[in-house]
Amino acid sequence: MEATPAPPVPLEQEAHMPRPGAAGLLRQGLRRIATSYTFRVIVQGALTLWAVTTFTFVMIRQMPGNPVDIKIDQLMQTRGMTYEEARNMAAGLFEFDPNAPILEQYLDYMGKLIQGDMGQSISSAGTPVIDQILRYLPWTLFSVGSGLLISFTLGVFIGMAMAYWRGSAFDNIMTAFASIVYGIPDFVIALLILLVAGVQLQLFRVGSVLGGVDNDIQAGFNLAYIGSLIKHAALPVLTYVLASVGGWILTMKSSTISTLGEDYITVARARGLSEGRILTAYVGRNAMLPLVTRLAISIGFVVGGSVIIETIFLYPGLGRHLFLAIGSRDYTTMQGVFLVIAFTVVASNILADLLFGLLDPRVRVGGQQS
Amino acid sequence: MKRFVHLLLVLALAVTALSTFSTGPARAQEGPTGTWFGTWPYILPPEHHLNAFSEGGLNTNLGVVYKSFVLLPPAFMMWATNEYEPLLASEWGFEEDGSAYFLTLNADATWSDGTPVTSDDVLATYAIGRILDWAQYDYIADVEKVDDKTVRFVFSGEPSMLAERLILKEYVAPAATYGELAARAVEVYESGVAMDDESWTTLRSEIEAFRPEELLASGPYIYTLDDVGDSYMTLRWQPNSLFSDQVKFGELRLWAGETEATAPLVLSGDLAHSTNVYPPSTQEAFTNAGIRMVDLPRGYGPAVLFNFDVYPWNVKEVRQAAALVIERSENAFLTNGFGATPTIYMAGLPDEMVPVWLPEDVIDQLDHYDFDPDRAAALLEGAGFSKNDDGIWADADGVTLSGEFKFAAEFADFSGMAQNATDQMNEFGFDITARAVPWQESAEDIRNGEFDISVWSWSSASPFPSRMFFAPIQRFNYVGLPEGQNGMNFPMEFEWNGEMINLDEMINNTSAGLDIEQQKQLAGEVALIINQLMPFIPTNTLLSVEPLNEALISGTPSDDDPILQNPSGSGDHFIIYYILTGVLGPV
Numbered sequence: 001m002e003a004t005p006a007p008p009v010p011l012e013q014e015a016h017m018p019r020p021g022a023a024g025l026l027r028q029g030l031r032r033i034a035t036s037y038t039f040r041v042i043v044q045g046a047l048t049l050w051a052v053t054t055f056t057f058v059m060i061r062q063m064p065g066n067p068v069d070i071k072i073d074q075l076m077q078t079r080g081m082t083y084e085e086a087r088n089m090a091a092g093l094f095e096f097d098p099n100a101p102i103l104e105q106y107l108d109y110m111g112k113l114i115q116g117d118m119g120q121s122i123s124s125a126g127t128p129v130i131d132q133i134l135r136y137l138p139w140t141l142f143s144v145g146s147g148l149l150i151s152f153t154l155g156v157f158i159g160m161a162m163a164y165w166r167g168s169a170f171d172n173i174m175t176a177f178a179s180i181v182y183g184i185p186d187f188v189i190a191l192l193i194l195l196v197a198g199v200q201l202q203l204f205r206v207g208s209v210l211g212g213v214d215n216d217i218q219a220g221f222n223l224a225y226i227g228s229l230i231k232h233a234a235l236p237v238l239t240y241v242l243a244s245v246g247g248w249i250l251t252m253k254s255s256t257i258s259t260l261g262e263d264y265i266t267v268a269r270a271r272g273l274s275e276g277r278i279l280t281a282y283v284g285r286n287a288m289l290p291l292v293t294r295l296a297i298s299i300g301f302v303v304g305g306s307v308i309i310e311t312i313f314l315y316p317g318l319g320r321h322l323f324l325a326i327g328s329r330d331y332t333t334m335q336g337v338f339l340v341i342a343f344t345v346v347a348s349n350i351l352a353d354l355l356f357g358l359l360d361p362r363v364r365v366g367g368q369q370s
Numbered sequence: 371m372k373r374f375v376h377l378l379l380v381l382a383l384a385v386t387a388l389s390t391f392s393t394g395p396a397r398a399q400e401g402p403t404g405t406w407f408g409t410w411p412y413i414l415p416p417e418h419h420l421n422a423f424s425e426g427g428l429n430t431n432l433g434v435v436y437k438s439f440v441l442l443p444p445a446f447m448m449w450a451t452n453e454y455e456p457l458l459a460s461e462w463g464f465e466e467d468g469s470a471y472f473l474t475l476n477a478d479a480t481w482s483d484g485t486p487v488t489s490d491d492v493l494a495t496y497a498i499g500r501i502l503d504w505a506q507y508d509y510i511a512d513v514e515k516v517d518d519k520t521v522r523f524v525f526s527g528e529p530s531m532l533a534e535r536l537i538l539k540e541y542v543a544p545a546a547t548y549g550e551l552a553a554r555a556v557e558v559y560e561s562g563v564a565m566d567d568e569s570w571t572t573l574r575s576e577i578e579a580f581r582p583e584e585l586l587a588s589g590p591y592i593y594t595l596d597d598v599g600d601s602y603m604t605l606r607w608q609p610n611s612l613f614s615d616q617v618k619f620g621e622l623r624l625w626a627g628e629t630e631a632t633a634p635l636v637l638s639g640d641l642a643h644s645t646n647v648y649p650p651s652t653q654e655a656f657t658n659a660g661i662r663m664v665d666l667p668r669g670y671g672p673a674v675l676f677n678f679d680v681y682p683w684n685v686k687e688v689r690q691a692a693a694l695v696i697e698r699s700e701n702a703f704l705t706n707g708f709g710a711t712p713t714i715y716m717a718g719l720p721d722e723m724v725p726v727w728l729p730e731d732v733i734d735q736l737d738h739y740d741f742d743p744d745r746a747a748a749l750l751e752g753a754g755f756s757k758n759d760d761g762i763w764a765d766a767d768g769v770t771l772s773g774e775f776k777f778a779a780e781f782a783d784f785s786g787m788a789q790n791a792t793d794q795m796n797e798f799g800f801d802i803t804a805r806a807v808p809w810q811e812s813a814e815d816i817r818n819g820e821f822d823i824s825v826w827s828w829s830s831a832s833p834f835p836s837r838m839f840f841a842p843i844q845r846f847n848y849v850g851l852p853e854g855q856n857g858m859n860f861p862m863e864f865e866w867n868g869e870m871i872n873l874d875e876m877i878n879n880t881s882a883g884l885d886i887e888q889q890k891q892l893a894g895e896v897a898l899i900i901n902q903l904m905p906f907i908p909t910n911t912l913l914s915v916e917p918l919n920e921a922l923i924s925g926t927p928s929d930d931d932p933i934l935q936n937p938s939g940s941g942d943h944f945i946i947y948y949i950l951t952g953v954l955g956p957v
Contacts, residue, residue, distance in 0.1 A: 065810025083850050088503040124417035124426035126579035131416045194634040207640030211601025316600040
């Protein structure tokens with residue numbers, strides 16, 4: 001996909017060319033940068049991020065209610081305050097002025113963002129949004145990332161095996177399994193795990209698996225802490241795996257079946273290559289291509305976590321935090337999380353482009369020829 | 371390869387074994403043992419902090435139930451008798467001439483560091499409260515120190531029992547923590563500047579952003595940010611409180627999350643008590659699992675709200691007819707199963723408060739609006755309506771009784787009530803379309819008057835009639851909303867029994883002064899007006915159906931214990947008093 005470089009100037013011509021001055025060199029350098037593929041990608045990415053940031057900035061302010069109104073309603077409902085009392089109290093709780101012109105708010109936000117400042121949480125004044133993101137992001141990356149990696153790997157191998165032994169009992173059972181789990185919403189799977197395996201069958205104590213880590217274990221690079229992390233992440237990860245593995249399996253199976261019918265597979269067999277070699281080097285690699293883009297997009301959404309799953313398992317990830325921020329209309333926190341998600345999606349799409357070229361030589365060759 | 375797999379297996383086993391055996395309690399502590407297993411939807415650090423005055427601090431993370439275990443309020447109210455029991459204070463009352471209210475702190479009250487709780491703490495608390503424009507300052511002009519343990523609250527106008535409650539339920543914060551901010555608050559106030567002056571708003575922001583590094587507790591429990599875990603936080607016993615010798619739990623464990631997270635915990639026996647709202651099927655599952663459910667009043671319930679700017683909802687007979695064709699038992703069940711009770715008196719006060727606040731002769735005059743479609747039909751016919759060919763009621767010009775019933779989609783109780791009321795009204799011959807909207811939009815639409823019919827709460831968890839009458843007739847009406855918002859737009863000044871009245875003033879006066887009999891008389895008049903004009907239909911009141919796992923706690927109250935008349939969300943929840951006084955303990 002890399003842009004074809006300009007052909008080199010023949011040496012004899014170069015000798016007669018006037019030597020560029022410093023300004024000329026700078027211009028040349030800038031032109032080279034401006035026309036380079038990487039630069040274009042970065043500019044496109046930056047524009048996408050700006051568009052997403054602006055869009056989410058406007059859209060979340062179109063949601064009914066603002067942080068102050070929501071707090072006023074809560075105070076009136078729960079403490080029986082009059083509107084005036086609740087408004088006065090809410091005004092003391094928030095530094096946010098909901099009546100400020102939206103353009104003013106936008107310019108203020110973008111001005112700070114350009115300087116790397118995501119602002120402070122509205123509903124928890126004094127807490128920088130970046131601190132919130134850094135607090136919750138690693139948990140989501142760990143749990144959703146592990147879940148994605150496991151389900152993708154399982155999906156690829158199982159899907160390939162099903163296609164290879166098409167029509168077998170294994171294929172039929174796994175097709176049914178994949179179709180069923182793919183059709184069940186993830187939060188239902190989470191509740192079933194807790195209520196059936198935890199409460200009904202008592203395979204584990206519900207209270208001991210909630211949260212991100214045991215309260216009484218000191219954080220550090222030691223086996224107890226790592227073991228606790230794994231124990232608490234196990235059920236959220238299992239939920240992500242069950243909820244997504246069906247999709248990977250079915251896609252991989254279908255992709256493998258179409259690859260198995262290709263001429264080059266027949267040729268490989270005719271050449272007497274072993275089945276293992278055919279399966280890994282010829283079938284698997286080509287059948288995986290359609291899954292790569294999907295994987296890249298999924299990686300992008302890893303940081304968004306799974307809002308409901310993290311809420312059910314009390315897992316301290318970005319999804320649970322986003323859920324609370326949406327409920328309280330914490331605009332700055334929501335914007336910060338959406339920005340991180342957008343950034344990751346853009347970055348992972350770029351990665352997908354590059355990865356696609358690596359996996360499929362035709363793409364590389366095609367790119368160079370063009 | 372084999373060796374690598376073996377190594378992985380060994381590592382996995384070691385990690386699992388370590389995680390299994392390393393989760394014991396980290397700290398040993400003196401005092402009582404045993405754990406209370408409750409729940410509160412606290413937030414996590416870094417948003418979680420220890421400021422007693424700002425969002426994200428103690429109010430957010432402990433709520434009205436658990437904050438009392440850390441910062442004691444002066445007193446606890448028994449709703450069945452309208453009497454206060456002492457907590458941080460030992461004496462209180464109105465001064466004889468009614469110009470002030472005095473409050474004497476318990477002589478033995480100390481903070482967790484062993485220093486005494488004094489008048490200076492109260493003064494610091496109220497100095498900051500003035501900058502934050504607390505509701506107490508609607509009634510009081512000043513707070514004065516009488517001696518080390520006594521303060522007097524000087525009224526700005528008439529003495530008020532509402533003010534008394536606000537004073538007795540306010541948590542006293544330590545001057546040792548907030549003294550510096552309080553001193554600046556006094557300076558700013560005494561400089562005479564207005565509330566929108568920069569010095570005032572700056573100080574307000576500083577109060578909000580203040581982050582104490584540690585707590586000082588007057589209650590028997592305390593915590594640090596290290597005690598705040600992802601799934602639960604722990605309030606630990608401390609020895610220096612008035613109630614430290616009485617409590618029987620060594621720690622209070624508060625599980626995080628709302629209904630979806632706590633329901634499995636109740637079922638698995640990890641949670642002894644919860645104030646979350648559970649759907650009827652979940653309540654049934656709890657009961658089947660042998661968990662006792664206690665019913666506490668919430669003090670409010672859903673009401674049908676009418677927009678008086680929209681015809682025909684501003685016609686009295688139409689509203690009365692609607693009240694007569696909604697069978698309220700069915701409606702209550704579909705609102706919240708057994709956690710809702712149909713309204714009997716239809717007087718704007720919860721039924722249990724009617725005998726307390728209304729004179730007998732008024733109670734006898736109240737129209738109960740028992741389900742009666744024939745009476746509803748007669749009322750409409752008397753007002754010039756008749757059924758058209760489609761079976762819909764219409765006026766002489768053919769305008770049908772049509773409209774949209776907006777309800778908050780997220781609130782299962784509101785949506786259940788609204789959809790059932792719509793069905794029942796349509797069965798009678800109304801032409802109503804139910805429409806779900808996000809709850810924030812629903813509230814905003816009511817405030818802006820952008821609705822025909824809607825649903826929101828009536829009454830509130832308050833022992834005073836003015837606060838009970840407040841919702842929705844003041845809360846969602848032009849008298850209680852900022853300029854430009856009319857809400858229901860029900861006219862509050864009109865002719866009644868031959869003279870002009872101001873219903874807004876009448877409602878406010880039902881809690882003015884100290885003359886209870888006069889208040890009851892006025893409450894009776896207001897109740898009759900609401901009952902006859904039916905500006906909203908109070909279909910039912912909600913109960914808080916709370917699981918109480920007796921396998922984990924002892925000393926639970928019997929169903930006829932008067933303390934169970936205390937509302938769930940009022941700051942007078944029974945567990946506050948029963949844990950502090952050692953009635954509740956571990957099994």
